[in-house]
Amino acid sequence: MNIKEKYEAAKSEYAKWGIDVDKVLEELKKVKISVHCWQGDDVTGFEKNKEALSGGIAATGNYPGKARTPEELRSDLDKALSLIPGKHKVNLHAIYAETNGEVVERDEIKPEHFKNWVEWAKERGLGLDFNPTIFSHPKASDGLTLSNPNKEIRDFWIRHCKASRKIGEYFGKELGQTCLTNIWIPDGYKDIPADRLGPRQRLKDSLDEILKEDIDKKYNLDCVESKVFGLGAEAYTVGSSEFYINYAAKNNILSLLDTGHYHPTEVVSDKISAMLLFDEKVALHVSRPVRWDSDHVIVFDDELKEIAKEIVRNDALDRVIIGLDFFDASINRVAAWTIGTRNMIKALLFAMLMPNKKLKDLQDEGNFTERLALMEEFKTYPMGDIWNYYCEINNVPVKENWLREVKKYEEEVLSKRK
Structure with a gap:
């Protein structure tokens, strides 16, 4: 046959x-899956003054063919998207700005630095999502950003996040598809803190300042992402799940669940229905944690199928924003995108056929x-x-x-x- x-x-x-x-x-x-651009270049970005990866982020391996320029990265994305059924979105970090060789600090990025991405997406009918890049930077070297005791450092990152929201609004207006702008920070302490409340109070105040300007949700949705621990922040993470779920609920923004940002005995599939009872929309970053947050390429395993079933059986395909977040430098990067994204769609199909x-x-x-x-x-x-x-x-x-x-x-x- x-x-x-x-x-x-x-x-x-x-x-x-x-x-x-x-x-x-x-x-x-x-259904649109938000495909993360950073698989293609190992989270390197295109800043003039590049910093080594920090904030608990590590891309291991050196498989040949890493994208070195915006043009190469877009070419690689084109190839991957040509192998994936459906029409989707691409998720960008602030470090993928194109500044024509000029040094542009992160608190000075503007929509114009992403016009090439917008034109590329427009030609292909794609949407764009966005993330401020609050790591791999001298002002994040001590592992504290929006919760830093130093007001000058906090203010820098506040300005960066404000600029990022404006870029998200620009994406939404230009492409006719709502942009999700997601805030994740690496903040925490390696050993037992003497003060847990203070950093969280500073983070809350920083987020309040970032969100002061009202942006039409037709163009941009604000989102915050929790994490249970990080490299160099093993004992305490400021932006915990409890902090962000409460903050998001009180401020009418979205909470993002990353499948690698919980204890190994926790599963995101079990959290989705609880979130849907109280939130109009929920955002996901789907990766494959191996013991901890290792960001392996997602495979068609039981947890991926359970996540898909929770979305489908609760009639939430239009309420759960599905983004991917893995980066493996040990295999062909175009293959990684293709395997992971096809598996996410395949899992949704599996759930819809139950x-x-x-x-x-x-x-x-x-x-x-x-x-x-x-x-x-x-x-x-x-x-x-x-x-x-x-x-x-x-x-x-x-x-x-x-x-x-x-x-x-x-x-x-x-x-x-x-």
Whole structure:
């Protein structure tokens, strides 16, 4: 059987459970994944005076072909996006500004420094998200930024975040797609602090100042991201989950859950439903923590599927903003984007092809035997045939055929970068 014939056969299997596969694919095509640009250059950026990575961030490996210029990074993104079904967004950090060789401090960045990104996105129908870069900088060298006791340093980062919000607004206006501007800081202490409240009070005051200007949510959504610990901040993290969830709720902004920013025994899939009860929207950064926050490329594993199921079964595809956040310098970077993003979409498809209403009813009836049996049986339903057809109708390679494209790109483009 060819791909279409296998699709029709698989579709009939799901139809027995009242699942309209054609409708599922129509809905899936509307979902936009925010693909992080920093996988392509190991979080290096294009600042004139580049600093070594800091803030607990490390990209390990030296696979050849790292993007060295904005043009190379956009070329690599083009290749990856050509292998991923659907139309998506690209997530930028402030360090990806283009300043024509001039030294522009981070508190002085402007929308004009991202006009090339906007034109590129506009030509392709992509949206852009944004992040102030509050690490890898002399004013973050002691690991304290928005919570720093030094007011001069705090004010610098406050100005940077204010400038970043204006850039997010610019993206939203120019591209007709709302930009998510997400604030993450590395602040914390290596050993037991004598004062836990003071740094959090300073962080709260800094965020209050950053958010003073009202920006239309049609163009820009503000977001804060927590973390449980970091390298050099093992004992105490200022921006904890409890801090940011409360801050976001009180100030009517979004809270972002990063899958690598919790204790290894915690899972983000279990947090999504709790957040959806109280928040209009929730943001995610999906990576794959190995023990701690290692930012491995996401694979089609149980937790990824559980995250997708929580989004789908709670009818929250338009309420959960899905972004990716991994960076692996030990493998082909275009392949990393492709593997991770295809897996995120594949997980959503898997969840959309579950008899979710039936499973909920069985749970409410206390019929845990049938619930477990069906959840297990659907793991081997012919979802792969649906996925292959979805790739084909979106004009991207089916199965592992995308890997040939990446190998060819590596041979013709990446291998020539020295």
